[in-house]
Amino acid sequence: MLSVLSALVLVLLSAVTFFICRTLRQAEALQNFGGEWSTKYSRLWLLWANSSGKMNTIFTVVNDKYGGRPTARIAPHMLITRDAELIKRMNAVRSPFKRSEWYTALRLHPTRDNITSVTDESVHSDIRNRMSPGYSGKENTHMESDIDHRLLDLFDLITRKYSSTAQNFRPVDLSRIITYFTLDVISTVAFGQEFGFLKSDSDPFGYIANLKEFLPAIIVFGAYTELQRILRLPIFRAILPKSTDKRGLGRVMGFAKERVEERFGAKPIVRQDMLGSFIARGMMQAELESETLTQITAGSDSTASALRMTLYFITTNPAVYTRLLDEITTAIAIGRVSRPIIRDAEARRLPYLQACIKEGLRMYPPVTGLLAKEVPAEGAELEPGKFAPGGTWVAWNSWGLQRNQGIFGPDAEVFRPERWLPRESDGQDKDEEGGEERRLERMTETVGLVFGYGRFGCLGRGVAMMELNKGIIEVSGEILCFSRLMQCTSPWIYSALPNDKMPRCCSASTYKPSTPPSPSPRSALVSFSIRI
Numbered sequence: 001m002l003s004v005l006s007a008l009v010l011v012l013l014s015a016v017t018f019f020i021c022r023t024l025r026q027a028e029a030l031q032n033f034g035g036e037w038s039t040k041y042s043r044l045w046l047l048w049a050n051s052s053g054k055m056n057t058i059f060t061v062v063n064d065k066y067g068g069r070p071t072a073r074i075a076p077h078m079l080i081t082r083d084a085e086l087i088k089r090m091n092a093v094r095s096p097f098k099r100s101e102w103y104t105a106l107r108l109h110p111t112r113d114n115i116t117s118v119t120d121e122s123v124h125s126d127i128r129n130r131m132s133p134g135y136s137g138k139e140n141t142h143m144e145s146d147i148d149h150r151l152l153d154l155f156d157l158i159t160r161k162y163s164s165t166a167q168n169f170r171p172v173d174l175s176r177i178i179t180y181f182t183l184d185v186i187s188t189v190a191f192g193q194e195f196g197f198l199k200s201d202s203d204p205f206g207y208i209a210n211l212k213e214f215l216p217a218i219i220v221f222g223a224y225t226e227l228q229r230i231l232r233l234p235i236f237r238a239i240l241p242k243s244t245d246k247r248g249l250g251r252v253m254g255f256a257k258e259r260v261e262e263r264f265g266a267k268p269i270v271r272q273d274m275l276g277s278f279i280a281r282g283m284m285q286a287e288l289e290s291e292t293l294t295q296i297t298a299g300s301d302s303t304a305s306a307l308r309m310t311l312y313f314i315t316t317n318p319a320v321y322t323r324l325l326d327e328i329t330t331a332i333a334i335g336r337v338s339r340p341i342i343r344d345a346e347a348r349r350l351p352y353l354q355a356c357i358k359e360g361l362r363m364y365p366p367v368t369g370l371l372a373k374e375v376p377a378e379g380a381e382l383e384p385g386k387f388a389p390g391g392t393w394v395a396w397n398s399w400g401l402q403r404n405q406g407i408f409g410p411d412a413e414v415f416r417p418e419r420w421l422p423r424e425s426d427g428q429d430k431d432e433e434g435g436e437e438r439r440l441e442r443m444t445e446t447v448g449l450v451f452g453y454g455r456f457g458c459l460g461r462g463v464a465m466m467e468l469n470k471g472i473i474e475v476s477g478e479i480l481c482f483s484r485l486m487q488c489t490s491p492w493i494y495s496a497l498p499n500d501k502m503p504r505c506c507s508a509s510t511y512k513p514s515t516p517p518s519p520s521p522r523s524a525l526v527s528f529s530i531r532i
């Protein structure tokens with residue numbers, strides 16, 4: 001009995017000694033990088049930052065504070081960087097950096113990895129090669145009309161359910177229905193059938209509510225990634241979402257599974273969409289069940305945040321919305337905007353709209369998760385004279401990256417779409433490292449990083465940009481052109497005339513460019529609140 005006890009104590013002591021030695025070695029190895037004192041020895045600071053709801057600004061303060069260097073320490077084995085060049089270097093096609101174990105937290109299916117969670121380079125690149133064509137418009141001929149239909153569903157919902165009358169005031173939370181919009185878009189472009197969030201004006205599967213419940217767990221696993229291994233033990237599988245669940249993430253899994261099943265079997269549905277393209281490239285049924293679920297999580301909240309935040313910045317800046325209104329109404333007047341929904345190609349030709357979208361993505365990069373990459377075994381020099389040993393994780397600070405004053409100017413904290421428009425030359429440009437053209441190029445390259453880069457870059461970028469190109473102008477149109485959404489009690493509350501009084505479709509005759517909408521009596525309005 002005593003010998004068993006002694007053996008146990010010995011094992012425990014060895015484990016503690018190993019842990020202390022490893023922590024001291026890590027602290028020593030990353031001593032060239034600044035960071036909060038406790039991060040040398042523990043991950044508690046990281047856990048605190050992750051769960052604070054302000055990690056974007058906390059990491060930016062850390063990056064600024066420690067010598068103004070772009071890379072700082074946030075855990076014994078982890079750094080965070082706002083250096084665009086380092087991010088590109090780590091993600092480049094032939095880079096020796098790879099995904100760290102952090103990514104395994106993105107596994108949603110109980111037994112299968114997916115494109116975002118797999119850490120094996122060759123498996124990832126094989127999946128990516130087979131999935132990329134499906135994300136492109138060429139192999140997904142319905143993509144644009146699918147997005148148009150969902151946008152019309154959004155406006156239909158507003159008209160149908162939220163038109164106020166003198167007796168009945170019906171506010172709607174625009175932020176909520178924008179999430180519904182992106183979820184219905186992604187299910188339609190992914191497998192040809194919308195979930196029905198907009199039609200039912202509800203979260204029919206309890207998916208959003210369930211994701212919120214998962215959030216604390218995701219935060220803990222982001223800091224203590226090894227805990228995920230425990231969750232994978234068969235004994236814990238029962239608490240993970242599964243496709244037979246009646247509600248939540250599991251129900252969405254079940255929905256995706258059913259849509260995948262329809263494409264196989266005796267009478268398979270054949271459709272030229274993402275799923276059709278993946279099947280044509282040899283993806284198997286079980287693989288697709290995991291991947292389609294990932295498409296939904298990767299493609300909905302990110303785009304909803306981008307839409308919400310850009311709309312918020314536009315509608316709360318009178319100078320910006322007046323200028324955007326001018327651009328829209330002029331384009332309509334000269335027949336450059338199709339109705340009822342603008343074409344993607346037309347939106348791309350509206351410079352001020354494009355400036356607003358880029359500035360919205362810059363001010364509020366939707367993906368602020370750590371996305372940590374791992375330094376190769378031989379180590380790497382991350383900054384001149386600053387070496388990180390093999391195995392170090394380097395996370396990205398997407399918020400800080402987009403606030404680089406050297407790239408975006410001293411007012412990088414301000415939402416100012418004008419920074420994206422060519423400036424008239426004042427003879428000074430040549431001093432600015434390559435002049436005006438180079439300035440715009442550097443800004444465009446940097447804002448593009450909100451979608452990641454290189455071999456890990458976002459596959460859904462084209463879909464997201466199409467949603468933004470159409471969504472920003474059409475919803476802004478509701479706010480700016482049609483006076484349907486007008487601010488009343490706070491920056492977030494909007495009011496609008498019902499559709500029968502003021503047609504939704506822009507037409508040159510209904511607008512007076514540059515004339516701000518005059519407030520109408522509240523009782524005759526539809527109201528909207530935008531929550532962020």
Ligand code: HEM
Nearest residue numbers: 115116298299302303306367451452456458459460463464
């Ligand atoms: C504004 C909206 C979006 C933003 C800002 C965004 C951003 C990102 C980022 C930062 C990554 C990870 C890069 C890395 O790991 O280093 C990523 C990956 C990915 N995104 Fe998006 N995304 C958006 C919308 C979408 C949409 C709509 C879809 C689906 C239609 C999508 C599908 C994916 C996929 C499949 C990956 C994994 C790529 C890979 O591992 O090779 N994303 N995205």
